[in-house]
Amino acid sequence: MLSVYNTDAYAKVICDVIEELKPEAFLIGATNIGRDLAPRCAARLHTGLCADCTHLDIDVANYIQFLREASTLDVDSQKWDMEDRNLKMTRPAFGGHLMATIICPRFRPCMATVRPGVMKKNPFDQAKADACVIEKPAFTLSEADVKTEVTEVVKAAKKLVDLIGADFIVSVGRGISKDVEGGIKLAEELAAELGGVVGGSRATIDSGWLSADHQVGQTGKTVHPKVYVALGISGAIQHKAGMQDSECIIAVNKNDTAPIFEIADYGICGDLFKVTPLLTEAIRATKAAK
Secondary structure, three states, X not given: OOOOOOHHHHHHHHHHHHHHHOOOEXXXXXXXXXXXXXXXXXXXXXXXXXXXXXXXXXXXXXXXXXXXXXXXXXXHHOOOOOOOOOOEEEEEXXXXXXXXXXXXXXXXXXXXXXXXXXXXXXXXXXXXXXXXXXXXXXOOXXXXXXXXXXXXXXXXXXXXXXXXXXXXXXXXXXXXXXXXXXXXXXXXXXXXXXXXXXXXXXXXXXXXXXXXXXXXXXXXXXXXXXXEEEEOOOOOHHHHHHHOOOOEEEEEEOOOOOHHHHOOOEEEEOOHHHHHHHHHHHHHHHHHHO
């Protein structure tokens, strides 16, 4: 009964396990299934749910350090309860124009859905792997618990862009507006030479230039590629929050005061329509020389 996803069946099993183990916090990936399952579980458990989180903290000291780096708040002038152990769940609000941190002090477990890519994968550690204990709690599930029946599963044929798993991402922003098709083509050519994929800022998605699966940022996907190339992206805080942990950031922008240069490892002040072909040709020549 669990081989094919069914909201009733999965919610029943998960809630039974939570009521038995009584965890302090319960996290679910903000995937299509997670976004369907989490609110059903929260309602059955009579607890709160913070959706689409981009940052999580428990220790107050770590949370204060996060605020220092990612906000304009004067954290030193505020009083903090350093013993507070509530899960601090941060997510975009008002369309990504501000960040809100939410806590659930009265009910347990604290529940949150977390966007894929937000938590950076640590290198494999055999000692930690050996220390893990896998528990398989007992549960009961009958046909009476399932109110709906899945008769057929049809997968969409559309191939989505895998931004989260990509090592190389070339993203375009509002700077391609004078020649949208040409700008996207340049990004695709550069991404092809790098063996990566094309991403975009929120402006490109809202304008209909790229589909939503290309979006990088607080209201899109959080990415950690080896190389992130930003073409014509000014670097609004919402976009930077989704890519600032990339190993190497290369920014191309005509405006030498663009915020993207504040976090870029390499910044090129110039027209992306002139610079991008030069980058593509340089990479192509380097690969040919090898």
